[in-house]
Amino acid sequence: MIEYILDWIIAILMLSGGMFTLLAAVGILRLPDLLTRMHASTKAGALGVALMMAAAMLHFNDLVVIAKALAVVMFIFITAPIAAHAIGRAGYFVGVPIWVKTVKDELFNRYDSDTHRLRSGLETPEELAALKPSKDKPRIRVSTKK
Amino acid sequence: MHIVYLLTFGLLSIAFVLIFIRLILGPTLPDRVVALELLATVAVAMTGTYAIFTDRSSFIDVAIVAALTAFLGAIGFARFLERGGPRDD
Numbered sequence: 001m002i003e004y005i006l007d008w009i010i011a012i013l014m015l016s017g018g019m020f021t022l023l024a025a026v027g028i029l030r031l032p033d034l035l036t037r038m039h040a041s042t043k044a045g046a047l048g049v050a051l052m053m054a055a056a057m058l059h060f061n062d063l064v065v066i067a068k069a070l071a072v073v074m075f076i077f078i079t080a081p082i083a084a085h086a087i088g089r090a091g092y093f094v095g096v097p098i099w100v101k102t103v104k105d106e107l108f109n110r111y112d113s114d115t116h117r118l119r120s121g122l123e124t125p126e127e128l129a130a131l132k133p134s135k136d137k138p139r140i141r142v143s144t145k146k
Numbered sequence: 147m148h149i150v151y152l153l154t155f156g157l158l159s160i161a162f163v164l165i166f167i168r169l170i171l172g173p174t175l176p177d178r179v180v181a182l183e184l185l186a187t188v189a190v191a192m193t194g195t196y197a198i199f200t201d202r203s204s205f206i207d208v209a210i211v212a213a214l215t216a217f218l219g220a221i222g223f224a225r226f227l228e229r230g231g232p233r234d235d
Contacts, residue, residue, distance in 0.1 A: 011150040014195065018157030021191050025161035028184055029168050034176050037168075041180055045187040049213075052194040056206060059198045068206040072190065072213060079217040083183060086224035091176035094227050 010055045017051030020044050033099040034091045042084040049076050151199045158192045179223045186216030 027040025053069040060066075093111055110119045119128075165188065169181040190209045197205035 007147055010198070011147065014150055014154045014198070015157075017191060018154040018161075018195075021188055022157045022161045022164075024184060025164035025188070028181060029164045034174070034180065037177065038180050041184040041187075045184050049187055049191045049194070052191045053206075053209075056194050056198055056203075059201075060203050062203065065203045065206060068203075068210065069194075072194075072206065072209050075210070075213050075217075076187070076190070079213070080187075083217055083220035083224070084180075086221055087176055087179055087183070087227075090224040090227035091174070094174075094176065096174050096176050 006058060010058050013051050013055035013058070017048045017055065019048075020051065021048035024048065033102075034096045035088060035098065038084050038088055042080045046076050046080045049073070151195065154195050155192070155199075158188055158195065161188050162192075175223075176227060179220060179227075182223075183216055183220045186212060186219070190216075 021044070024041050024044035027044060028037045031037045031040055050073045053073045057066045057069045092107065098105065107118070110121060111117075162185070165181050165185050169178055169185065172178040172181055190212050193205050193209040193212060197203060197209070
């Protein structure tokens with residue numbers, strides 16, 4: 001009896017994990033620009049992997065496997081937002097076009113691509129003068145010594 | 147149970163194909179990086195399914211390594227994009 005119920009739970013977890021992963025794939029194919037695509041891929045993809053690993057935990061029912069599967073889930077949940085943040089930041093600063101119907105872009109004209117500084121818009125004039133790049137200093141340092 | 151395994155493999159395979167279409171189409175390099183990262187995530191899910199399908203728990207280790215490599219690759223690509231060399235996309 002309990003085996004039967006467990007089989008059903010595993011089947012539901014596996015199928016829903018596959019469905020969520022497929023949803024992430026559809027989102028990454030259909031959505032209009034980089035940020036919305038990342039919004040689809042990170043959350044739905046991480047949930048799909050988590051459901052699949054939960055199914056594996058129930059299927060093997062072994063302490064070592066449960067620990068490993070939990071490690072996978074924790075790793076995915078920690079690293080997916082970090083990677084999405086890094087790629088989104090890089091994409092925005094590289095100048096990837098954003099969707100026409102985007103309502104707000106708060107970072108517009110705040111980023112200096114030469115010095116890689118991001119201004120908050122609340123600086124005092126002295127701070128702005130200190131942030132201004134000095135033109136005579138080369139960006140690429142040839143020797144490691146200053 | 148067998149039909150459930152096959153259905154899950156089918157769903158994940160369709161996901162693979164859709165992500166590959168975006169990987170080929172992707173107008174810019176960051177789009178392709180996002181598609182590659184999701185591809186690795188689907189690979190992790192598929193490894194988990196395969197571990198259940200073959201009833202061998204060793205495949206969970208493969209899933210751990212795949213997730214680790216995908217994260218490192220994504221961070222490296224983001225770093226390269228932000229401060230890297232010449233781009234033409």
